[in-house]
Amino acid sequence: MASPTAAVITSTGITAPSYAEILAYLQSQYRSIYGADVYLEADSQDGQFLAMQALAISDANAAIIAAYLSYSPSTAQGAGLSNNVKINGISRAIPTNSQVDLVIIGQAGTPITSGIVEDQNSNKWALPASVTIPPSGTITVTATCTTLGAVSAGPNQVNKIVTTTRGWQSITNPGAASMGSPVETDPALRAKQKTSTALPSRTVLEGTIGAVANVSGVTRYVAYDNDTSVTDANGIPANHLAMVVEGGDVTAIASAIAAKKGPGGGTYGTTSATVLNVYSMPITINYFRPTYRAVTGAMSLKALAGYTAAIGAAAQQAVSDYVNQVAIGGGPSGTVEWADALTAANSVPGSSTFKLTALTLSGPGGVGNPDVPLAFNEAASCTPSSIVLTVT
Template sequence: MASPTAPTISATGISAPTYAEVLAYLQSKYRSIYGDDIYLESDSQDGQFLGVIALAISDANAATIAAYLSFSPGTAQKAALSSNVKINGISRAVPTNSQADLTIVGQAGTVITQGFAQDQNNNKWVLPATVTIPPSGSIIVTAVCATAGAISAGPDQINKIATMTRGWQSVSNAFPASEGAPVETDSALRQRQKTSTALPSRTVLEGTIGAVAGVAGVTRYVAYDNDTKVTDVNGIPGNSLAMVVEGGDVSAIASAIAGKKGPGGGTYGTTSATVMNVYGMPIPINFFRPTYRAITAAASLKALPGYTSAIGTALQQAVSDYVNLVAIGGGPSGTVEWADALTAANSIPGSNTFKLTALTLSGPGGPGTPDVPLAFNEAASCTPASIVLTVT
């Protein structure tokens, strides 16, 4: 029979006694050997010795539980989680560079080799190794910023040709760049692992979403399937699939959609790429890049004992982080939720040092009522500096 200090595995999972329970067990065994009158409090030599043993047992139990939990993607952490998700054909995202969809305009047939574009801040954006301008005179390609990190570029800010090529006339970006990201967190990787299980799904739509989610660099995405014969409220034509995808390479996203979408169904969006099928036939694939809706907020606080400016800064960061995590299109509610922003503000460490007396969210169209609605292809965007604090 196992010692009562050891971990046990039952139908509900793994468990182990606490440090206090282990120490009490050792003390009871010690007294059964040396007598009930022996002094074993923490200020005695024997008591301290038993405390060291109890701590060692508890640490070993914790390591055993961690090893047990590391076999499940839902509970594994760090390197163990990175290893688990390989079963689903995905891997933890490494730090990425910003990406932007560039419209290259020039003479038909012009070949741009190892091309660069440049933005207004002199950041270089690397084009694919070879870009051939088609007969239409323009092509959309995904460029990668040469500088790692969250390099931003607004619409039409990437407009300089850095490598002069005969026949290449202009370059521009119709949409803001997708900023680079740090190494993927455990929580984000778990969520992506759940989505990736849709790849072998029984529905075509789930399989398409799973394929797009697995494209390197993709951060947020949403799919709208109009399976009727009439245009829906979002302007999506009948019998068409519209996906809104943030991040990732245009060609890779188009290939993922083409490989999973059902035959005969059209795709809809403002970004287009052509994919060749197994028979060498061109398939035009359309999808949306999100347009960004700037969200601001005004918060009024009543400071209580212990409040510092650092706590106010943490509140601004928490509300900003919530807004930036809202799903494209606002999720099921279609809005940036005032109640969720309020919860984020009141959940920071030190929230007991202030009383939040007012919080208002606003978009470009004015204050929310109290939520801020998002269009189907809009992504909410917010910075901590956009959260105005009034402290009394």
């Protein structure tokens, strides 16, 4: 039979006694040997010795619990979670570079090798290793910023050809760049693992979403399936699939959609790529890149004892982080939620040192009421400096 100080695994999971319970058990056993009148308080040598033993047992139990929990993707952390998701054929995303879809115009048949272009801020963007302009004279490719991290570029700002090539006439980006991201967090990896299980799903839509989610560099995505015989409220034609995808290579995304989508249904969107299907026949896949909706805010705090400027900055960062992780199209509600932004601000370490007296969110159309609505293909974006802080 296990000692009362040991961690125990039952049909309901794993449990372990607390440090206080372990210490109390050791003290009772000590007194049963040396007498009930032995002094074992914290200021005694024997009391300190038992406390050291209790701490060692408690730490060992904590390690056992962590090891037990590391076997499940829903509870594993860090390296344990990274190992678990390999079972699903996925891995934790490493820090990424910003990417942008570029429209290349030039003479048909012109090869571009290791092409480099530049934006208005002198940031360099690398084209795929080899690009050949098709007979139409135009092709859309995904370029990757040579600088790691969140490098921004607005529409039509990536327009300077650095690698001069005969026959290559112009370059531009119709949409904004999708900014790079830091190493993938545990919650994001758990969400991706959950989505990845849809790859062998019974429904075609779930399989298509799972395939797109696993394309390298994809950060946010949403699918709209109009299976009716009329154009829907979002303007998606009848019997068409529209996906909105942030990040990832344009051709890789199109290939994933082509491999999983059902036969007969069309694809809809403003970004197009031609790939080969399983029969080596060319097929054009259309989808959307998100349009970014800048969200700003005004936050008022009443400072209490212990408040510092760093705590206020953390609240600004928390609201910004919440806005940037809102699903494309705003999720089920279709909005950036004011209540969730409040929760984010009140959840920062040190939140007990201030009282949040006011918070408003605004989009290009004005102040939210109180939420900021998003169109089906819009993604919210926000920086900490966009949340104006007033402290009284």
